[in-house]
Amino acid sequence: MVTMQGTDTRGTAATPLVSPVSSHNEWDPLEEVVVGRLDGATIPSGHPVVTCNIPPWAARLQALAAGRAYPRRLIEPAQVELDGFVALLQSLGVTVTRPDPVDHRQRFATPDWSSRGFCNSCPRDSLLVVGDEIIETPMAWPCRYFETHSYRRLLKDYFQRGARWTAAPKPQLTDALFEPDFSPPKPGEAMRYILTEFEPVFDAADFVRAGRDLFVTRSNVTNRMGIEWLRRHLGSGYRIHEIESRCRTPMHIDTTFLPLGPGKALVNPEYIDVNRLPDVLKSWDILVAPEPDPIGERLLKVTSMCGKWLSMNVLMIDEGRVLVERHHTAMLRAVERWGFEPIPCDLIHYAPFGGSFHCATLDIRRRGTLESYVD
Secondary structure (H helix, E strand, O other), rough: EEEOOOOOOOOEOOOOOEOOOEEOOOOOEEEEEEOOOOOOOOOOOHHHHHHHOOOOOHHHHHHHOOOEOOOOOHHHHHHHHHHHHHHHHHHOOOOOOOOOOOOOOOOOOOOOEEEOOOOOOOEEEEEEEEEEEEEEEEEEEEHOOOOOHHHHHHHHHHHHOOOOEEEEEOOOOHHHHOOOOOOOOOOOOOOOEEEEEOOOOOOEEEEHEOOEEEEEEOOOOOOHHHHHHHHHHHHHHHHEEEEOOOOOOOOOOOOOOOEEEOEEEEEEOOOOOOOOOHHHOOEEEEEEOOOOOOOOOHHHHHHOOOOHHHHHHOOEEOOEEEEEOOOOHHHHHHHHOOOOOEEOOOOHHOOOOOOOOOEEEEEEEEEEOOOOOOO
């Protein structure tokens, strides 16, 4: 952990502060984590940057329902599973903190546009932890513009106790950031994205960490300027490598590529060509995810904001133990075959709110030091 010299109100030296924020990778022993909330969850706006990732028929339904509260029929089973997930983490000795509840139906505005909110389900999107620093990210969805405000109580507490706290430049999110009349590329067409390079934007969930090396996918919420902003901000002590994705509607790396331990990475065989991975991964064991188990619940299939590969959205408790959604039996068997101890847990009804275990959490502290794991 990084220590900082504190001062008292008279300016004299006080006891050195030990940052409560300290996490360098996705697998060191987990000690503290933020878990999202469903309170006040609101169906996200019908903005093109939101709807470009879903089928046209779903986009039309989204536009009709945007700004309304999620129906109880979706929230109640997800809340039961979320409560069970929190209890499981606590039973494993992990400290769990939560954002403040918010009514996301409230309308807000900038000089250029107005919107209602979304929810606090996925702290992994709006906040990025690199070492002892916690970074507020410049997200591209207008409905998520003020999402980090519900974490401010936690952020101020972490800062006062010694953490570094940074906010990336707040984006304007005007029409200049979005390609007009955008449509996702069809198979065989050259890849294209809805974002221009008007300003830097990125979601933290498009990055995963392996010590001094971070891996990123360019997506419909992360542009090249956003990647470059983070590269310059972190400086020469870190390297950022881009992972090519064959997904036609890319958004967030943790259903595409996820490091599970030193020299071990889980990859999506539909989205990743293992022969085109960055050269720094040549010595790594590449673990190919099994075909996900089908979801039989019709309502869940229709309302999920995530693809079938949410089975990859696992959370490492430490180098040996991994949380896997109980429904995904093929993934449970696979991680056991690869030498990990799977811990099954229910969170399948969280999909309409944007994710599973990895998305629903933000590592605040993992017991370990900054190292390099690549050649």
